[in-house]
Amino acid sequence: MSDLDDFKATYFDECSELLTELEEQFVAIEAGERDADRLNAVFRAIHSVKGGAGAFGFSALVGFAHAYETLLDYVRDGRIELTDEVVTLCIRANDIVTDHVAAARSGEALPADYGMDEKNRFDALARGDAAEDDAAGEPDEEFDIEFVPVMVNIGGNDDDFPEIDDTFEALPMAGESGHWEVHFTPHRALYARANDPLLLFRELAVLGEMTTKAVLEEIPPLSDFEPFAVYCSWEITLVSETLTEAMIREVFEFVEGDCDIAIAQLGVGTPPTAEVKAALVHPATPSAPAMAPINLLELADDEVAHLLEFDIEQAAPAKAKADVAPVAVAVVEAKAEDAPGLSFADIADSIKPTPVAKAPLAPKVVIAPAAAPETAPGEEGERRSLGVQSIRVDLDKVDRVVNMVGELVITQSMLTQQMDETLRTRYTELVRGLEVLAQTTRGLQDSVMAIRAQPVKSVFSRMPRLVRELGLKTAKKIKLETVGENTEIDKTVIEQLSDPLTHMIRNSADHGIESPEKRLAAGKPETGTIRLSAEQAGGNILIIVEDDGAGINRDRVLQVARDKGIVAPDITPTEEQIDQLIFAPGFSTAEAVSDLSGRGVGMDVVLSNIKKIGGSVHVRSWTGRGTRMTLRLPLTLAVLDVMLVKVGDSPYVVPLSSIVETIQCSRANFERVPSGGQVLQVRGEYVQVIDLAQRFAMTTTTEPENRFVVLCEAEGSAKVALVVDDIIGQQQVVIKSLEENFERVEGIAGGTILGDGNVALIVDVQSLKTSIIHKNAA
Amino acid sequence: MTALRVLTVDDSRTILAMLHHTLSNAGFEVLQAEDGQQGLDVLKTQTVDVVITDINMPIMDGIEFIKNVRATGNHQSLPILILTTETSQDKRDQGKAAGGTGWIVKPFDPEKLISVIHRVVH
Numbered sequence: 001m002s003d004l005d006d007f008k009a010t011y012f013d014e015c016s017e018l019l020t021e022l023e024e025q026f027v028a029i030e031a032g033e034r035d036a037d038r039l040n041a042v043f044r045a046i047h048s049v050k051g052g053a054g055a056f057g058f059s060a061l062v063g064f065a066h067a068y069e070t071l072l073d074y075v076r077d078g079r080i081e082l083t084d085e086v087v088t089l090c091i092r093a094n095d096i097v098t099d100h101v102a103a104a105r106s107g108e109a110l111p112a113d114y115g116m117d118e119k120n121r122f123d124a125l126a127r128g129d130a131a132e133d134d135a136a137g138e139p140d141e142e143f144d145i146e147f148v149p150v151m152v153n154i155g156g157n158d159d160d161f162p163e164i165d166d167t168f169e170a171l172p173m174a175g176e177s178g179h180w181e182v183h184f185t186p187h188r189a190l191y192a193r194a195n196d197p198l199l200l201f202r203e204l205a206v207l208g209e210m211t212t213k214a215v216l217e218e219i220p221p222l223s224d225f226e227p228f229a230v231y232c233s234w235e236i237t238l239v240s241e242t243l244t245e246a247m248i249r250e251v252f253e254f255v256e257g258d259c260d261i262a263i264a265q266l267g268v269g270t271p272p273t274a275e276v277k278a279a280l281v282h283p284a285t286p287s288a289p290a291m292a293p294i295n296l297l298e299l300a301d302d303e304v305a306h307l308l309e310f311d312i313e314q315a316a317p318a319k320a321k322a323d324v325a326p327v328a329v330a331v332v333e334a335k336a337e338d339a340p341g342l343s344f345a346d347i348a349d350s351i352k353p354t355p356v357a358k359a360p361l362a363p364k365v366v367i368a369p370a371a372a373p374e375t376a377p378g379e380e381g382e383r384r385s386l387g388v389q390s391i392r393v394d395l396d397k398v399d400r401v402v403n404m405v406g407e408l409v410i411t412q413s414m415l416t417q418q419m420d421e422t423l424r425t426r427y428t429e430l431v432r433g434l435e436v437l438a439q440t441t442r443g444l445q446d447s448v449m450a451i452r453a454q455p456v457k458s459v460f461s462r463m464p465r466l467v468r469e470l471g472l473k474t475a476k477k478i479k480l481e482t483v484g485e486n487t488e489i490d491k492t493v494i495e496q497l498s499d500p501l502t503h504m505i506r507n508s509a510d511h512g513i514e515s516p517e518k519r520l521a522a523g524k525p526e527t528g529t530i531r532l533s534a535e536q537a538g539g540n541i542l543i544i545v546e547d548d549g550a551g552i553n554r555d556r557v558l559q560v561a562r563d564k565g566i567v568a569p570d571i572t573p574t575e576e577q578i579d580q581l582i583f584a585p586g587f588s589t590a591e592a593v594s595d596l597s598g599r600g601v602g603m604d605v606v607l608s609n610i611k612k613i614g615g616s617v618h619v620r621s622w623t624g625r626g627t628r629m630t631l632r633l634p635l636t637l638a639v640l641d642v643m644l645v646k647v648g649d650s651p652y653v654v655p656l657s658s659i660v661e662t663i664q665c666s667r668a669n670f671e672r673v674p675s676g677g678q679v680l681q682v683r684g685e686y687v688q689v690i691d692l693a694q695r696f697a698m699t700t701t702t703e704p705e706n707r708f709v710v711l712c713e714a715e716g717s718a719k720v721a722l723v724v725d726d727i728i729g730q731q732q733v734v735i736k737s738l739e740e741n742f743e744r745v746e747g748i749a750g751g752t753i754l755g756d757g758n759v760a761l762i763v764d765v766q767s768l769k770t771s772i773i774h775k776n777a778a
Numbered sequence: 779m780t781a782l783r784v785l786t787v788d789d790s791r792t793i794l795a796m797l798h799h800t801l802s803n804a805g806f807e808v809l810q811a812e813d814g815q816q817g818l819d820v821l822k823t824q825t826v827d828v829v830i831t832d833i834n835m836p837i838m839d840g841i842e843f844i845k846n847v848r849a850t851g852n853h854q855s856l857p858i859l860i861l862t863t864e865t866s867q868d869k870r871d872q873g874k875a876a877g878g879t880g881w882i883v884k885p886f887d888p889e890k891l892i893s894v895i896h897r898v899v900h
Binding site (some may be wrong): 006007010011013014040041042043047048050054191192194195196198199203253254257516532616 | 795835854871879
């Protein structure tokens with residue numbers, strides 16, 4: 001059934017959100033934040049997982065979640081203390097719930113005893129601290145209760161209700177000719193909870209042949225009438241062969257405690273008890289009230305209601321049968337005690353006319369709804385009223401919009417490009433229109449990108465858990481600090497972020513942070529800190545993983561790099577260059593392969609993953625003080641602000657975010673270095689020069705002094721000067737992957753289609769810079 | 779005759795979706811809210827015939843929600859059904875004390891859900 005599949009999909013979506021939330025809550029709980037709000041949130045999450053699981057019959061999940069929930073409930077109300085041990089157990093339980101959910105999703109069965117140890121621990125804990133609970137009955141209870149809704153099937157057979165408590169004077173001869181008398185006296189509370197005798201009678205009528213008699217003797221004269229008092233009771237007879245007391249009681253299920261009910265069977269050979277008999281023969285009190293009931297009934301519908309300014313429509317459509325009509329207005333102060341087994345006589349005694357005070361009329365109840373539908377029929381009202389603050393949209397649909405906006409951006413920039421000077425002066429209106437179009441396009445694009453943006457929290461929240469595990473496995477003391485988790489970034493980027501981050505944090509925990517002894521010996525705090533932060537820097541998001549460990553062992557790294565031929569023997573890289581080597585393909589310090597980091601992949605995987613999403617990685621290390629790894633990620637994947645340049649005859653684009661400044665070559669301070677290369681001196685700093693024409697093997701006819709230097713900043717503030725033939729201008733481009741359409745090219749981050757239909761390649765500044773080392777080494 | 783309007787209040791999307799499916803198939807008009815506060819907001823502008831509410835919810839739980847509804851001018855006679863998986867009687871009693879009209883035990887059987895609604899709605 002496809003509906004069911006839809007519900008399941010919704011459920012699993014919801015589960016993953018709930019489980020993420022659980023994880024977050026436990027991070028805080030572990031950190032000592034054990035307030036009620038948090039515990040409630042945890043309880044709710046498990047409760048919701050269980051609720052849905054019950055609906056789909058995932059019984060293993062329900063069973064486990066129920067035991068866990070019980071534990072949480074006890075923790076919540078203080079019956080069980082939330083010790084570290086319990087927290088650890090709960091974290092383990094979260095995993096088991098996650099596994100159960102995954103199993104339910106994939107349809108694979110987990111071993112029958114999966115999670116049984118933990119479940120037993122829950123039960124033991126629950127038993128230990130809550131002895132009065134029938135813990136032994138618990139495992140059965142969960143299934144009974146979860147899968148057998150307590151509701152009655154009206155008119156159904158009594159097998160559904162096998163264990164109705166018969167403390168009442170029910171006569172155990174259900175099959176026999178059933179003639180039942182029910183005396184029903186509602187209390188005020190019954191009305192206060194929006195129950196309505198009329199509805200009860202409607203339901204009773206289904207059970208058998210019914211006659212009702214309203215007992216109206218208690219109704220006082222109108223002058224003494226109290227609007228919220230209850231003056232009415234009813235005598236009902238029901239005749240049915242199959243009727244049982246349980247079935248009658250079932251009808252009154254919701255109002256139990258809010259009324260007096262006496263049920264008696266007048267079956268064959270079953271003489272009614274003396275009281276019942278007395279009550280039955282009790283004649284209607286002849287001492288007639290000042291106003292005959294019938295008069296009140298006539299008034300009931302409009303006049304009384306009007307008099308009392310009682311909103312009949314809201315109060316319960318009282319335009320019902322005359323027999324019942326007074327209900328709407330006759331509500332009595334009643335005896336609160338629940339009196340099962342009361343005889344009619346007792347009941348009659350218990351209903352005393354309420355002494356009448358000159359009570360003011362009821363407050364005006366007829367209040368127009370704050371915004372009646374006809375006054376606010378608009379969309380906005382509708383939306384707000386439905387409590388919808390967000391909608392869920394298929395990512396594909398968003399992507400389609402993103403792509404179309406991308407194309408729109410290109411078209412718009414193409415139009416702008418087509419405007420030459422002549423046109424500009426001739427068609428000023430058109431120019432203005434194009435400017436507005438450019439602005440609007442930009443705004444549209446920002447808005448669309450914002451839809452895809454999500455806080456990095458969703459990834460960050462998984463890390464505390466990782467650090468905790470790493471700490472346990474390495475026997476190191478590590479704490480994780482996170483900063484800037486609300487920084488927003490494109491959803492696709494976020495999805496790609498988890499693996500690299502995991503790897504980087506593993507690396508920090510495994511190689512960075514030292515053992516507690518070493519740390520103490522080095523005069524550092526015993527507990528190492530890994531700091532995970534996110535911030536926006538211009539058009540980029542920086543994600544930084546920082547540790548206060550030992551720093552990179554550069555001698556060792558360089559040694560390995562030379563051994564593996566990554567760095568040629570005659571090259572002496574700078575310290576910074578050595579640090580970057582840990583990301584080099586094929587670099588993995590063999591001795592460091594451990595249970596944690598050494599999973600067959602090195603840090604080069606981090607680099608290639610990050611590159612795939614248009615980002616870059618930079619590492620910086622301080623011996624004995626720690627290491628900082630910086631991921632620089634694009635805010636969005638789709639559109640890039642670029643500077644369009646010319647190299648030879650071909651257009652290239654350089655991401656604007658990496659450009660520091662541009663300089664005419666004629667004014668630039670080039671200097672030769674002994675190795676034959678060129679450097680550029682900019683404000684006292686020597687910057688490596690890369691001639692793009694040379695680098696990409698293009699022929700250039702431009703005079704050297706007419707060329708330009710585009711000064712770019714790569715990771716870690718390292719600058720590089722790109723020499724190009726001409727600067728054409730700035731624009732936005734939609735990135736097209738070169739890898740998907742062609743193949744990966746060193747130094748090129750991708751391609752794009754320009755407004756005039758030409759293809760331009762996007763220069764990858766970072767990889768141009770780093771490739772220098774490899775190139776020289778080769 | 780216009781369809782009966784039901785306000786469903788639950789923080790679980792799954793439950794909301796299932797209620798919606800069951801109720802709209804049975805010809806009800808269904809409004810949704812994800813917590814008690816949202817439920818109250820809906821009731822400020824909409825008239826409904828019956829409310830079905832969960833108990834455990836963030837921001838404002840079902841008990842508070844019911845109390846608030848009952849304390850509001852013209853909602854004294856609005857039937858409110860408590861949706862609960864609680865195995866114990868506690869929550870149900872609390873819900874009733876707050877002014878709940880009746881209850882539905884999750885997971886609910888569609889037919890029974892409808893019959894319970896008809897039990898409290900005219």
